[in-house]
Amino acid sequence: MTYNFDTLALHAGQVPDETFGARATPIYLTTSFVFKDSDQAAALFNMERAGHVYSRISNPTNAVLEERIAALEGGVGAIAVASGQAAMHLAIATLMGAGSHIVASRSLYGGSHNLLDYTLPRFGITTTFVDPRDLDAWRAAIRPETRLLFGETLGNPGLDVLDIPRVAALAHEHGLPLMVDSTFTTPWLMRPFDHGADLIFHSATKFLGGHGIAIGGLLVDGGSFDWEASGGKFPTLTEPYEGFHGMDFSEESTVAAFLLRARREGLRDFGACMSPMTAFQLLQGVETLPLRMERHIANTRLAVAHLAKHEAVAGVGYPELKNHPDHALAQKLLPRGAGSVFSFDLKGGRAAGRKFIEALRVFSHLANVGDAKSLVIHPASTTHFRMSDAALVAAGIHPGTIRLSIGLEDAGDLIEDLNRGLAAAAKA
């Protein structure tokens, strides 16, 4: 028998500990693990036996979190790292080196955009950004040296819904994998592997944790992509690696070559590991993910409906609304909901935005999303304050754009708080 999502969210990856019977996942706050004898030590280093050696490479608490997210996503395994950014970097560094190229959606989180557009070119990896809705643009951007297609399940800031089945099919046509950032959707809203994606990463800091107390990232491998069939595009996975016993990772593991290399090289050498304490904290969040996501979506739908008909609001961008460009796609890929982070435009511009924010009492004004608590930010006066109104519009943001991350509070209190802000904005 196999278990369903809600059961896996609580149990996958952990059986009660055999020594003391602890029901909760123990926090193995240790850097290293004692070898039973010299033979076992050698066997662990040479991958003849499985187990833990040093917590930069693996740790029992982290392993529970890794298994759990892999189970929820329907993957073969995962690696827990220090942040979502570390997960993205680990994936890219495992797949390619200098001279390689990525095709990415232009609707990305700013941190991801920075890595691709400014930082990685210094290391010889370049990216072409495309309109995620334009399949021809994806196709036209693919070059012989392309090694990855990348997008977010729900793009930033307009919640463009990535057409994973079509983009994945295009990627596979060219012998390339598709990686998606699934932070905004979590596996409860969508399991990208079921639609053709090959790699997933999460900023676990957001909805997976939910509590807003721990920074962490998770990189999940779907195990379906055939690295060897890609005509030599991925030598890190299909040729012997002198840095690790001359191992050919694809020979070693048919379905987990990527994870093997990522852990044995990426964690070993780049070292962006997750603390076991963080893994424990994130596990506490994942246990209630189904319950929380259900509430996030219910509250979001109420807030969206309220704002969409409010006279102080110029427009709401949420894929469940019929006027959103990806409404039909969202109905198909995101039937449980299109996330709980969305933007709306106030009629009054920058001044209205400031007044709105300042009047709120329940929403917290900060630069994060996916918390159990409702959050708000006004890009024109914070993250994008240096940009002119014209430049903002070019970036898909208006002077009166407000981004909300709807939390788990009482829906009536949230609506009342929004009304408080809207009333203040109307007077600006």
Add this chain to the structure above:
Amino acid sequence: MQIDINGQAAYAYTGGKPFDAGLPCVVFIHGAQNDHSVWSLQSRWFAHHGFAVLAVDLPGHGRSAGKPLPSVEDLADWIELLLERVGAGDTAKTVSLVGHSMGSLTALECASRHPARIARIALIGTAVPMPVSDVLLGPAKDNEPKAISMINGWSHSPRGTVGGNTVPGMWMLGAARRLMERQKPGVLHNDLAACNAYSHGMEAAAALACPALVVSGSRDMMTHPKAAAKLAAAIKDVRSVSLDGAGHALMAEQPDAVLDALRGFIV
């Protein structure tokens, strides 16, 4: 390692070291709808401890070309041909066969048909006969995803179903499913039908001329431990090991225990 067998490319993983026919040889034979990678830990250990290792991809599976062979007898003869091609056991009985599930039937039949090279056999997750009901054979023919789900559910113990993989970060059920999904269409039904049709295993066991090891999981629903015990009782020189709490996917659920059982037997 690529080997030409009757004009077809066959692949065998050699455990991370070049194959040396002068060393005692251990051949690992996977089960239905699997490939060599189910043995990665155990095969690496033997390759790095004085043995020449061949963890094969049976014809039509994994990296080996051709169609899957239709019977256990054909698979047994293919193993013999493989050994002949690489020169293993040519001068003395130095070959050990280690088989899981369908691979265990292959090992048993190979030792029975070609006793000259085979020093010992290890049968892991085994039962003789190995009947496969229409409940599974039907979907294996007409609806492979359904059959794979059934096999995945039945192949893991209650503990394995929850996880707790000794390989850090690997989700056992997900990896097992993907590996089965990687095989070509038609392989699954072929393999299960071959297991179902293998009818003279008990005779082969009774006539076995070499020592045998039978390793069974106490929670194995695919090849019940009682069936493994019945097989063991038919073999003259046999050692039996029961892995407490393990399901049919023993190498994934209890890799160290499987290795330790093999280490004590293949010397």
